[in-house]
Amino acid sequence: MQDLESQWQALSRGVEQIVPEEEFRKKLARSIREDRPLRVKYGIDPTGIDVHLGHTVPLRKLRQFQDLGHTAVIIIGNYTALVGDPSGRDETRASLTEAQVEANAKDYLRQVGRIIDLDRAEVHHNGDWFAKWSFLDVLNLTRHMTLGQISAREDFAKRIAAEKPVYLHECLYPLMQGWDSVEIRADVELGGTEQLFSLLVARDLQQSRGQEPQVAMTMPILVGTDGVRRMGKSLGNYIGVAESAENQFGKVMSIPDEPMRQYFTLLTDLPMDEVQGLLSSGQNPREVKDVLGRAIVAQYHGQEAADRAAGEFRRRAAGEDPEEIPDAPLDAGKLDAEGKIPAPILLKELGLEESTSNARRVIAQGGFNVGPRREVINDPRAQVLVSDGLVVRVGKRKIVRIRLA
Amino acid sequence: MQDLESQWQALSRGVEQIVPEEEFRKKLARSIREDRPLRVKYGIDPTGIDVHLGHTVPLRKLRQFQDLGHTAVIIIGNYTALVGDPSGRDETRASLTEAQVEANAKDYLRQVGRIIDLDRAEVHHNGDWFAKWSFLDVLNLTRHMTLGQISAREDFAKRIAAEKPVYLHECLYPLMQGWDSVEIRADVELGGTEQLFSLLVARDLQQSRGQEPQVAMTMPILVGTDGVRRMGKSLGNYIGVAESAENQFGKVMSIPDEPMRQYFTLLTDLPMDEVQGLLSSGQNPREVKDVLGRAIVAQYHGQEAADRAAGEFRRRAAGEDPEEIPDAPLDAGKLDAEGKIPAPILLKELGLEESTSNARRVIAQGGFNVGPRREVINDPRAQVLVSDGLVVRVGKRKIVRIRLA
Structure with a gap:
């Protein structure tokens, strides 16, 4: 294993908060001393998400832990997803059926496999434990949180202030997430900045069960391509x-x-x-x-x-044609005896415009040119002389090479 | 069945609130018309209570329903008791073990049998349904309440204002009580005035399950013998x-x-x-x-x-002796040749005082007299002449008739 300082440098890069930081240093040092990998938890909420770069921020951190020899422990919140995750949402989210959840979980894992080395990761489904719970188990879990603590949670507090309802079942979510940490004996849990509350709930639950509490590591929210709002x-x-x-x-x-x-x-x-x-x-x-x-x-x-x-x-x-121009077949029978075809029909046949009326408008606006010299044809009634290999351009992005067939 | 007006007169006597009153009249009228008894629910919380007259207020109302031909449905909250009932308490109550709950339930039923005709009542334990519930069932139940509704509940609001914790498991209690009404298809539920919130939660749950909602009937809090505070x-x-x-x-x-x-x-x-x-x-x-x-x-x-x-x-x-004076045996061998015995020893032998020193004090204070003329003996060193049948009085309450043996 790499030494403490180089691991610390790599793992603290870009991190928003490590709570408590001193505990993390101790865990890391002990891990190196005893050659025992840290168990680093990341919870996945299988609600049918197309993974984007915003999601990769904690996932990349998890991969860094893997690359340093630690154990990635992925929790598929299949049972949790039946409740719905209130994190960072302003509205109560509809819950999913078990079948939807299962399909989503598979799809999400497939996407996550682009970032995490799944062969070296532990993957658990929290339904494995929660499905066996009785009402009494739930009651014993809920003893660990007060209305005051729940209401102080940032996203709930916002909804309460806006007089939007926070349903009681949503309050169970952070406790469930926390219990997952008890089940898999997490050393560290990764999450977005809005997850800090849930990550700390786990500490209480672990301590109540005689476990060493995990360290919460939160990652910042990635800004979107607009540079203003969170990527979404x-x-x-x-x-x-x-x-x-x-x-x-x-x-x-x-x-x-x-x-x-x-x-x-x-x-x-x-x-x-x-x-x-x-x-x-x-x-x-x-x-x-x-x-x-x-x-x-x-x-x-x-x-x-x-x-x-x-x-x-x-x-x-630079206004140049791309290196590879896709071919577009054209039925030679569409050409007249001189090898010509009306411009709007050409664009429609090549699939560059959906209709000849659209094509006419684009042509009239000067958005159509052909050949190496980019000859602009802006008369919608023009006849275009077509030869095999002719390059046709519409607007800035659409470009094809005609293949007569 | 008695007619609507006489039932209404009897049942509305002493009631604090009937919510909604118009629905109750309709239910009652239909019950008479169709000769179908109302199902009147009363929940008992088996937490080891010595039943006093304060508890009898809703129980007597339940008995009135029975006497008018309606069905008393008693719910033993054996599962609920494992959580603890926050109603009307300022502190989080310790929860009980299942064995304690069972013993308490039996004891409570025995006491309640003095007021309710248990032979004609239905008795259910809510553990019969809740023990079979999964976590998911709990989640589906908790969808029916928001943090806002819970926080508005009077006793919770007081604790929140006093910055005392309200634990999440306590918030489940009114939902559990409400679900009991769904299970037994209650027409009416009786409770103390502080129960109104829980009684109304049941209405929502019943409607969500396509049942006609119950009517809440709350009884006032009985004042104690001090005339000031609630009896307790x-x-x-x-x-x-x-x-x-x-x-x-x-x-x-x-x-x-x-x-x-x-x-x-x-x-x-x-x-x-x-x-x-x-x-x-x-x-x-x-x-x-x-x-x-x-x-x-x-x-x-x-x-x-x-x-x-x-x-x-x-x-x-009036200072008179009671009609029946209990006998107290006295060993004739304790008397001297003249039939006398020192006063403090007499009181101790008769079991009227625990020690001769106590007896001496009472005698010196003039609290001891004997015979039909209530002859006061206030010298602790006095010798008392004892004959069979002599009445002995100590203070205002203690009185016995000596039987020489």
Whole structure:
């Protein structure tokens, strides 16, 4: 195992809070001394999420623990999901059926496998223990929390202040999450900043069962591509881990300059002194984002695809055609005796516009050009002379090479 | 069945609230029309209580329902008791073991049998259903209440205001009590005034299960013999149903005048116009309390014992010996040749004082007299001439007739 200081450096990178920090140092030191991996818990809420870079922030931290020889313990909150997670939501969330939960859990694990080494991780479902609980067990669990503690929880407090209902079953969620830590004897639990309350509930429960309490490690909320609000699917400011290399790279290039440091810190492994050098170099921010984009995309698509996406982006930004232009078949029978076809029909046949009326509008606006010299055709009634291999462009993004068939 | 108006008169007597009153009238009318008894629920919390007249207020109402042909449904909250009942308490109550709960339930039923006709009552234990519940069932139950509703509950609100903890498991209690109503399909539930919240929770749960909601009927809190605070064992201002006729009668005679109307209304079946007549007759309140005391004592000991207790009380108040003086054996060998015995030794031998030193003090204070002429002997060194049948008095209450043996 690496020594305490280098582990500390790696693990504390980008972290928002470690509570209590001193306990974490002690656990880490003992782990090294006794060559005993820390058990690092991360709870997954199988509610049908498309994993985006915001979700990867704690997952990447978990992977760092794995890479340092510690044990990742993933809890699939399949039973918890039947209640609904109030964390960071302003409304009571609908609960799911067991079948939905199971399907979501599988899907989520598949996505998470892009970040975590699942072969080396422990995966538990909290239904394995909670499904066996009696009402009395629940009552004994609920003794550990007061209305006052619950009402002070940040997201609940907000809803109470806004006179929105907080249902009693939602109050059970942090206790359930806390009990998961007892079951798997967690040393550390990772979570978003809004999870701190639940992560600390676990400490009380562990102590009540004679266990050493876990340390809570919270990660900051990643800002979205708008640079303003938290990354989220519904806000349209997210970068999904399943998106194409081109989309991911393009979205990284679109972020404002301000969040670059956060993205480097939380989403890449670039040493922090290199990051500092890049950010203070006076380089054009576009160049710095290019480094950032390649580093992020490479994690999900490999370095080659990342470099290719960067190249494509550059060419497109320079107004050049991409390196590889997709072929589009065209039935030669659609051409007249001179090899011509009306422009709007051509665009529709090639699948570049959905209708000839749309195509006419785009053409009239000057958005259509053909051939190596980018000859603009802006008369919707024009006849286009087509030969095999002709490159056709619509707007900035759509480009195909005609293959006569 | 009696007609609507006479049932209404009997059942609404002394009641604090019927919520909603109009629904109760409708249920009652339908019950008469269809000759279908109402199912009247009363929950018993088996926490080891000595039943006193305060507890009998809702129990007597339940008995009135029985006497009108309705069905008393008693719920033994054996499962609920494992949580603890926060109602009307300022502190979190310790929960009980299952064995304690079972013993308490039996004991409570035995006591309650003095008021309810148990042969005609349904008795259920809520453990019969709750013991089978899963965690998920609990979660589904807790969906029906918000933190806001719970915090508004009067006793919880008081504790929150006083910054005393309200534990989450306590919040489950009203939901459990409410669910009991679903299980037994209650038409009416009886409770103390502080129970109104729980009685109304049941309505929501019943409606969520497609049942007609029950009507809540709350009874006022009986004031104790001090005329000030609620009757309670710890306050020493109670009259227990298991106490002797003499004790019960004496305690009724000791109450202030003000609560007489409440006692007549809630603790006797005297028609209200007779009560009104008694209270406005200008009679000495002692005479009115005599009627009250006999009416109450007769319920637990029979009319004869009640009249006897009243007679004894009267005689004692007039300074007369009671009608029946208990015999006390005395070994004739303790007397000297002249038939005399030192006064302190006599009192100890008769069991009237625990020690001769106590006896000496009482004698010196003039608390000892003998014979039909109540000859006071106040010299602790005096020798008392004893003959068979001699009546000996110590203080106001202790009196025996010596039987030489």
